Amino acid sequence: xxxxxxxxxxNETKAQRTRALILETALGLFREQGFERTTMRVIARQAGVSxxxxxxxxxxKEHLVQAFYGRTHAExxxxxxxxxxxxxxxxxxxxxxxxxxxxxxxxxxxxxxxxFRSAADPESPLxxxxxxSARVRAEAVSLFERTLDGSDVRLPKDLRDxxxxxxWFWQMGVLLFWIxxxxxxxRRTDLLLERTTVLVVRLIGLMSLGVMRPVRGSxxxxxxxxxxxxxx
Amino acid sequence: xxxxxxxxxxNETKAQRTRALILETALGLFREQGFERTTMRVIARQAGVSxxxxxxxxxxKEHLVQAFYGRTHAExxxxxxxxxxxxxxxxxxxxxxxxxxxxxxxxxxxxxxxxFRSAADPESPLxxxxxxSARVRAEAVSLFERTLDGSDVRLPKDLRDxxxxxxWFWQMGVLLFWIxxxxxxxRRTDLLLERTTVLVVRLIGLMSLGVMRPVRGSxxxxxxxxxxxxxx
DNA sequence: GTCTATAACCGGATAGAC
DNA sequence: GTCTATCCGGTTATAGAC
Numbered sequence: 001x002x003x004x005x006x007x008x009x010x011n012e013t014k015a016q017r018t019r020a021l022i023l024e025t026a027l028g029l030f031r032e033q034g035f036e037r038t039t040m041r042v043i044a045r046q047a048g049v050s051x052x053x054x055x056x057x058x059x060x061k062e063h064l065v066q067a068f069y070g071r072t073h074a075e076x077x078x079x080x081x082x083x084x085x086x087x088x089x090x091x092x093x094x095x096x097x098x099x100x101x102x103x104x105x106x107x108x109x110x111x112x113x114x115x116f117r118s119a120a121d122p123e124s125p126l127x128x129x130x131x132x133s134a135r136v137r138a139e140a141v142s143l144f145e146r147t148l149d150g151s152d153v154r155l156p157k158d159l160r161d162x163x164x165x166x167x168w169f170w171q172m173g174v175l176l177f178w179i180x181x182x183x184x185x186x187r188r189t190d191l192l193l194e195r196t197t198v199l200v201v202r203l204i205g206l207m208s209l210g211v212m213r214p215v216r217g218s219x220x221x222x223x224x225x226x227x228x229x230x231x232x
Numbered sequence: 233x234x235x236x237x238x239x240x241x242x243n244e245t246k247a248q249r250t251r252a253l254i255l256e257t258a259l260g261l262f263r264e265q266g267f268e269r270t271t272m273r274v275i276a277r278q279a280g281v282s283x284x285x286x287x288x289x290x291x292x293k294e295h296l297v298q299a300f301y302g303r304t305h306a307e308x309x310x311x312x313x314x315x316x317x318x319x320x321x322x323x324x325x326x327x328x329x330x331x332x333x334x335x336x337x338x339x340x341x342x343x344x345x346x347x348f349r350s351a352a353d354p355e356s357p358l359x360x361x362x363x364x365s366a367r368v369r370a371e372a373v374s375l376f377e378r379t380l381d382g383s384d385v386r387l388p389k390d391l392r393d394x395x396x397x398x399x400w401f402w403q404m405g406v407l408l409f410w411i412x413x414x415x416x417x418x419r420r421t422d423l424l425l426e427r428t429t430v431l432v433v434r435l436i437g438l439m440s441l442g443v444m445r446p447v448r449g450s451x452x453x454x455x456x457x458x459x460x461x462x463x464x
Numbered sequence: 465g466t467c468t469a470t471a472a473c474c475g476g477a478t479a480g481a482c
Numbered sequence: 483g484t485c486t487a488t489c490c491g492g493t494t495a496t497a498g499a500c
Contacts, residue, residue, distance in 0.1 A: 052477095471494105
């Protein structure tokens, strides 16, 4: 932070390099050995630093996971870009975005259970509903905003405002299913995804109808109220 | 099991009493001190047994949690009985059952996060979707069956068959929210509950209509398909 | 074969010296 | 910023008592 950097020829400080090295080592080991089985000691040893040093950069094993989230989200954005720019039909766009998500995280399916386990704790910084995740969450929601806005479907304003959040919940549900999915090549998740996408699009259509005003009203008010006060 | 019990004046064996003692001690400590902060060593000491002995009866801390589940489910059934026998309106019945659930587990709200954390792991025997939980799950679903059947609402058969499972999912969602709810006296959960109950009843009404046949069809088929093959 | 006790082991996390 | 030495608690091994 307040370092007087007199002589760092590279465009990275030593600290940054050490940090990156530890993170790379950790992610590699997580993917190969699993999360629980990868101990902090092994990460440190393989990265060539001491255990204490690893904890200097990442205050807990969970903090390594946060870094992981950031990375896969960036990859997801990249993987989404084509379908978002080329496709107009809402169903296709949603399916494309969700499939890209699943494809991005698929290499980490083994450890998804462990990660989710940490994330499930309300006190955990990894808790997707918690304040520490606000930023990632907002980015994920805004991705659905773009998915909606770039489509050929016109929505009533009230629905348009809350729908991205609802779709994010849908994504969380699909991910929850994916985590528990033991079928070969995660076929069941894909089934769930295809079927629910159709339903979602159909429900959006239904909810846009005049008759649905009252139901839609209560639903949207509910989502808004619950979203406003972000727990605690 | 195959014990030749020649002389046990009490209707409990010593083993049963020891087991019960450890469980009681553990649950009490969990409630007072929290789950993580209650160590197996303290449980054992306070119960007046050795650490090894505690592990003899409960192979892991998670097994204590399973016992806890069984207990609260039984309490829930008891707490539901009045509303189920006295009330005919579906909304009231659902609300009563759900409120009874929340009331039953409320003393354990502090530790709910930790418990949920264990339960979130797909490999964990506590995972509510896993095979080890099949029995509890079936009981919970059948409670919703009774909630529906005793009401004054008549449902199309296809809906009636799948709805209990769907309501169980709803319950899981509410519980998830409850776990993360930090508002005083869990007001936000109650808000969610009241509002979603109205929605659920309304949606059931809507879904029973002729126009909804196609949507209902896909929805129910989806639930059925995903339910059939119980992961793995 | 049922039960109890003691002494480790292992890995996440911390303290404090340099 | 980096290290070594420890702590702490879940879990296991094992020895033996009833």
